[in-house]
Amino acid sequence: MGSGKRDVWSPLTILPFAMMAVVAIGDVLAGPGTGYLPLLALGPAFASLAGGVARTAAVGVLALALCAGLARFNHILSSRNSTLTFISLIGVTAAGMLASFYRERDERELADVRTIAEVAQRVLLRPMPRRVGPIRAAVRYISAAAGARIGGDLYEVVMTPRGVRVIVGDVQGKGLDAVETAAAVLGAFREAAYDEPGLPGVADRIERTLARRLTGEQFVTAVLAELHPDDRVTLLNRGHPPPLLVRAGRAAEPLDPPEAAPPLGLSGLVDEPACTFSVGFAxxxxxxxxxxxxxxxxxxxxxxxxxxxxAASLLDADPETALDTLQADLLRYVGAPLDDDAAMLLLTTERA
Incomplete structure (x- = not known):
């Protein structure tokens, strides 16, 4: 963001004036002949670190005024040394103004890029309906710290003739490339979820899409799930953290796959296709x-x-309330903005 939105009382804002005050007081106490006046250039130099062009210029003018007053006080106003000090102050102020101009321009460009990426990411991650067929769903997306780059977290829930199908994934890397890859994955999933008879076929369709995009060792971790009417859920895990199954009155159970499988985009590293597995989901x-x-x-x-x-103690029967509680607990535990984006998707079926 531009300097106009910085706290006027921030340390970097006060520092130029504090430095010039210290130099002025030191020069007065030391008396004539000490030669502290060139140190007034620290004022506009520090001002360029946090202030804009106008503030840097104002600090430079103040430094010149202080220099003139102290030179008069020390009876060296017309001396060669004072003239060189004035020239140095003008040069440092001009350089600081130029540095401030380029810094503010770069900050505006960075803010614009981040805004575009955030908007693109939010367009991809469509609002989650509270009910998809027999399933109640809730999602929370926690953005990372302001300094962190945009990530490629993705999720989707769709109703198909074969049941509710779900994907939650994370693209390797950050920035607009990750957002574009997430868009490709979601587009392939939304098509394949309706067409393919099983989750391996859905994963293969996504793989073929990624093969046209990814280079080298780039990849996407993901979990695909299919919820069946007979109180079962089938899962296919491609290198992603395992989902948690929470049954009433019991501890949370990680749904680890029977065999590890590579992330999407790296299936060529293994000979055997990834296996699905099923668990009860009453x-x-x-x-x-x-x-x-x-x-x-x-x-x-x-x-x-x-x-x-x-998870087991925090998940309420209502998915929305449950995720609000879990998100609040996560942020309270960390005590600061997250370093990476985080997404949580909670699925449940109501009791008959």
Whole structure:
């Protein structure tokens, strides 16, 4: 953001005036002949770090006025040294104004790029309906710290003739490339979820889409799920953190796949295709799918957020309330903005 939105009382804003005050007081106390006046150039130099062009110029003018007053006080106003000091102050102020101009321009461009990426990401991640067929769904997306780059977290829930199908994933890397890859994955999933008879076919369609986009060792971790009417859920995990299954009165159970499988985009590294597996998913059960920004969040001591231990006690029967509680607990545990974007998708069926 531009300097106009910075706190007027921030340390970097006060520092130029504090430095010039220290130099002026030191020069007066030291008396004539000490030669502190060139240090007044620290004022406009520090002003260019946080202030805009106008503020840097104003600090430079103030430094020149202080220099003139102190030179008169020391009876050296017309001396060669004072003239060189004036020239130095003018040069430092001009350089600071130029640096401020380029810094503000770069900050505006960076803010514009980030805004475009955020808008693109929000367009991709469409609002989640509260009910998809027999399934109640809720989602929370937590943006990272302002300094972090936009990530490629993705999620989608669709109703198909074969049941409710779900994807939660995370694109390797950051920035607009990650957002574009997430768009490609979601587009392929939305098409394949209606057409393919099984989750492996859906994953293969996404793989073919990624093969036209990704280069080198880029990849996308993802979990695909299909919820069946007979109280079962089929899962296909491609290198993603395992979903958590929470049954009433029981601890959260990580749904680890029977065999590890590579992320989407890296299937050529193995000979055998990834296997699906099924677990019971009865009315009242809850399944939490999430991205690694949740479990890799750390507190001030460097400890990871213990999602598995906390999920069972925090998930309310209402998905919206449950995720509000879980998100608040996560942010309270970290005590600061997250370093990476985090997404959480909670699915449940109502009891008959």
């Amino acid at each position: 009315p009242g059960d809850q399944m939490l799918l999430y991205t690694d920004g949740v479990v890799e969040a750390r507190n001030g001591k460097g400890d990871f957020y213990p999602l598995t231990e906390r």
